[in-house]
Amino acid sequence: MATAEAPGFRPLYIQVKDLLIKRLVSGDWRPGQVLPSEIKLADEFNVSQGTVRKALDEMASVNVLVRRQGKGTYVAAHTHHRALFHFFHLIGEDGSRVLPESRVLGTRHRGATRKAAERLSLAPGAPVVIFDRVRSLDGRPTVFETIVVAESMFPGLGRPPRDMLPNTVYEYFEQEYGVTIVNAVERVRAAAAGKREARLLDLAPGAPLLVIDRVAFGLERRPVEWRLSRCDTSRHHYLSEIE
Amino acid sequence: MATAEAPGFRPLYIQVKDLLIKRLVSGDWRPGQVLPSEIKLADEFNVSQGTVRKALDEMASVNVLVRRQGKGTYVAAHTHHRALFHFFHLIGEDGSRVLPESRVLGTRHRGATRKAAERLSLAPGAPVVIFDRVRSLDGRPTVFETIVVAESMFPGLGRPPRDMLPNTVYEYFEQEYGVTIVNAVERVRAAAAGKREARLLDLAPGAPLLVIDRVAFGLERRPVEWRLSRCDTSRHHYLSEIE
């Protein structure tokens, strides 16, 4: 290490970070596991502890790692808590957060539509797996959700014995396929409920729905999942914190 | 400095940060101005440069300061760019970001409703200033917005010669009143357009609208503004980035 190049100038701690991410992606360390201590990593990479620290801090700041004083640095794992506080933004009027129950309506294997291909950076027609499900809050159907992923990234998904989808999808992706979701972009709009949506969500056709179009990205910043959520926001709202 | 207490244990750099924020709030340094260099601040506070650096970095990470290598550390100022990229989330289908033109419909001075009081942490009935305006994107009316602030925080606002509201409100708050908005919480939902909304936005009554209920906070983390935006999202969408 300790080599600086002419053109780019990549700081050491960035290089260390890249190496660490490579090892995460390769599965050297699994979610929930503890990394070697700062000192050991510094020795291994032949840099100072402070440099390793800066790399680890950056990764912790984007929730890829979790640091615990006195214990160690852990690979962040998708838990119910994380699903609830980072990736599920529908909350009650009183501010309560509850993960909805999910009921899968059906699973299809198709070629990617033009839109799906665009969202997932695939070739049109590339094989994808599609799930439809209804999620209920307080026992009432509240979200009608369509989830699309590339079959190439999740072989066997949606076929026995993997034909069911658990409630917390990202946890499942991580544990079964080693695919970790780290961030997402959501496009939100209001639309009138169609017949199917109205029936599934127990609403009148034409009722206003909040439509969330989400693309979720993995550790390497490539799109992994496309999700369309149509939400009845008469008893909940979508929370967005800006700073 | 350099004193540590028994109960709390406040790291030095946090104490430095608190002092810096105090001086920002008091108006010692105005938005857009340069702070003293790290070395000078370190001398002043009798701490090392690294400690000042950590305090400054934290403030930069929440957009209170802006650091420019080779130049200095600046107090973040609300600019059109910041309004556009941090506080305005309606973007076109192609991803284009445009700040809408605004037309103020009216200004009222009232006592805070129960809801306004709750949002702004005021006593019910406390004097507030209310603006209604319509914002247009691409020449089409797209957002009907109601803005509520406490009169005590903005004396004279909405009365001559300050009876008009510029397009970029936070810039105005900052320059005219020294009140800096640093973060906000938005509650988003879908609702059907009422008669007035439909008329103002050139829609059919009952058309689905995106309703954004925003509370914006100042440097001291106290609520400053409550804003209700009803948006026609047929040609735009609300963008939310999660990580």
Next chain:
DNA sequence: GAGTGGTCTAGACCACAGC
């Protein structure tokens, strides 16, 4: 007590902006 991350220091050198 041993080991971990967290804070603080002091100093060297690098990249960048501007005179």
Next chain:
DNA sequence: CTGTGGTCTAGACCACTCG
């Protein structure tokens, strides 16, 4: 050339966790 922030190092000490 000077001054700024950015990187990197080495070492000391503190707070926390656990056996």
